[in-house]
Amino acid sequence: MRALPARRIASSALCATLLLGIAAPVAIAADGDSARGHTSAVAAPVPGADALLAQVKSLADIAGVLAPVTDLLNAVLKADNGQLSADQAATLGQAVKDAIAKLTAAAPVTPPAAVPAVPAVPAVPAAPALPALPTLPKSAEAQDDKAPGASGPRAAAPADLAGDALAALQKAVDTLLAAVTSGDPAGVVPAATAVVTGLVNLVVAIVLGGGLPVPDLPGLPSLPSLPAVPAAPAVPALPTGGLLPS
Template sequence: MRVLPARRIASSALCAALLLGISGPAATAAGSDSTRGRTYAAAPVPGADALLAQVQSLANISGVIAPVADLLNAALKAENGQLPAADATKLGQAVKDAIAKATATLPAVPAAPSVPVLPSTPALPAVPSLKNTDERGGADVRGSAEQQDDKAPRARGSRAAANLAADALAALQKAVDALVKAVTSGDATQVVPAATAVVTGLVNFVVAVVLGGGLPAPNLPGLPTLPSLPTGSLPSLPAT
């Protein structure tokens, strides 16, 4: 076996020491960076909850539109608007599953707030010249009752606005059921009215989510100002 000179051994040892000295801190830094990366990924993003709710609203729209569009395309392109029962059932079930999933992710409807009972207004001395006095000379206390009655519509209106998307999904499901029945009825004249009701129900759902889902206001130049969300219930869809 050949014996290496002492200088070559020393040079080899020095190179190894230098490599260890360089790679050691680098490996430690890489491990530290990896740890910091994992810690950063696990930390919550400030304000993410509200934004995630908006993203879920958009996901609900896309998740419902796709199966409804599949059903409409199949119904309107079929010969005489008629589909085999198995195909119609399959398409209708896909819509039903999507609506159920979207309904499950909607925010809970707030409970109706209780309206506090206002104290009655004490009777005032009779003043003949006042128009609000009654025949007995007491003051008209209808103002307090009107104030109580005014709070009830506002409470009902806020709950109706919060529940509007759920109402739209329920109405859409009824319209889809009617369309599935129409495309298997053998009567082509029923298809277009039923499909129109489905399109209307889908538009109702999209508008209810856009206006009532807490989404940010659009800022594209040229877009008109969006109207405020109505507080009443959705109108009934036209009968097929």
């Protein structure tokens, strides 16, 4: 008679275990779904992230070109008499070319700055013809062309600094590759120096034109600003005295 309560206790314990085994994964899954929902609800970019991401991309663009160019320079300057095999020079040079082409393709095309349109001058009644003015000497005309604020072909928009720096760097790399496979070590150091200079020019061009924050290191000299677009010439004022006497 005493065995019956024991069986009932064991049966009850088994049922409770089965219920816990079924309910526990469901509860854990529900908690996981709740956590994921909470995470997705708060996963939003901070204000101003887009501008910072653009700056980070500019720095990454610099790094993408720095690595292959410095690899080439290290290989050249550590080689015997600065000479590389044709295959090694071709491999290192192609890596630089690919990096420059990638950065050139990723760079946005900046249209030239638009000059504000000159407002139309209101029509005035025709005035009697005036006698012709004497012709100015050529020297005076040349001086007039050079007057400040003169418009025309001389008033050019700022150049694409990054694009010019990339083109100059590629040209310097091509010169270096020719020097390291020529068998003459005399031209290696000048060509390598030109590549280092071209790399510095590229870094400065991206820093100045990439919208990066202004450096604030104490004691650091201020960087020059980009050249400004020339202002449009002023519209001459209309005469206020009315029509000329007949």
